[in-house]
Amino acid sequence: MSLTSDPPLDTAAPALRPDYASLEVVPVRRPWRWAAVAVTAVLVAQFGHGLLTNPAWEWDVFARFFTTETVLKAVWITLQLTFYGTALGFALGVVLAFMRLSGSPFLKAVAFGYIWAFRSIPLIVQLLFWFNLAYLYKELSFGVPFGPGLFTFDTVGLVGAMSAAVLGLALHQAAYAAEIVRGGVLAVDGGQLEAAAALGIPRLRQIRRIVLPQAMRSILPNAANEIISLFKGTSIVSVMAIGELFYQVQVIYGRNGRVVPLLMVATVWYVLLTTVLSVLQHYVERHYAKGAVR
Structure with a gap:
């Protein structure tokens, strides 16, 4: 064979592929x-x-009291406390979150101090404090700072048991809502804000049209958990003799001695309403998840 000739062809039979079937x-x-x-x-x-x-378990007693007028009114009060506490708490929480994200060291310090204080103090202590606010301040005045007051309100008549409960739940919830919102905003890619600023989009429009729709994907799961926790936490206001679900159940079994079936009445109502909130959470999350790539 010469140096310029073609190499010999491989005449070996090709290997058979295994039959996986x-x-x-x-x-x-x-x-x-x-x-x-x-x-x-x-x-x-x-x-x-x-x-x-x-x-x-006395299921007959459970069935008799499950839909009584007293229990249904207590459920309604529980839902009211949850709604007002959630609405006011998250409204204040959004303000606190953007205060922490602002460029002002003073606003950052104030927001951080609020969150630190209200997350450190137990909720029951906060509720009792607001319930006894009239002990510290007989009247509340609004007017010129460090000057004469223009409007004066009687604290005893202004801050009743229900108002104190809503105030305590809302202020407590705001501390946690602020961190949830702040975490959701920080989860949005900062490059989008830089691009929006380069296009001359106003800051408020950036937040409303770019930041919040994307941040909601991170905010909603944690926010829903906080709302459910607040709903169950309304039972703490029973120490203020407010006729919510757990308090009314205690009153009823204090009269008839049927402790277990009455506790089951409260338990089943809490489970049912929590299930409804969880279903709503699912659909709201699915709405804001449109266009997300996973």
């Missing part, structure tokens, strides 16, 4: 998973059997 697929055996399923099923069945057959 003929291979037998052996499922992976997971004995511990099936054991866990069996144990869990037995425990759930036993728990359900106990709920249905144990006479101490």
Whole structure:
């Protein structure tokens, strides 16, 4: 063979590819998973059997009081406390969040101090403080700062039990809402704001049309959890003798001695309303998730 001749062709037979269709697929055996399923099923069945057959639950008493007028009014008061506490709390929380994001060191310090204080003090202490506000200030005056007052209000008549409860829940909620909103705003890519500023878009329009729609994807899950926690936390205002759900249940079983079935009345109402809030959360999150890439 000369140096310029072509190399000899490979005459070997090509390797045969394995026929994967003929291979037998052996499922992976997971004995511990099936054991866990069996144990869990037995425990759930036993728990359900106990709920249905144990006479101490007194389901007839539960059914009698579940939709009474007193309980329904208490549920309505609980929903009112949740609504006002959430609306006012998140409104103030948005203001505090943008104060912390501002370029002013003074505004940052004030917002940080508020959040630090209200997250450090237990909610029940805050509620009792606002309930006893008239002990510190007999009257509230509005007018010239450090000067004469133009309008004066009697604190006892102005801040009643319900007002103190709403005020305490809202101010407490605002501290957590501020951090939720701030985290959502920081999750938005800063380059979009730089591009908007380069195009001459006003700052408020940047926030309304660019920042908040994207920040809502991060804000909503945590905000929904806070709303549900606030809804259940309204039971704390029972220390102020406000006729919300848990307080009224306590009053009823204090009269008839049926503690367990009345507690189940409150429990089932809390579960039902929390479920409704969770369903609303799902649809609101799905709305704001449009266009998101996952």
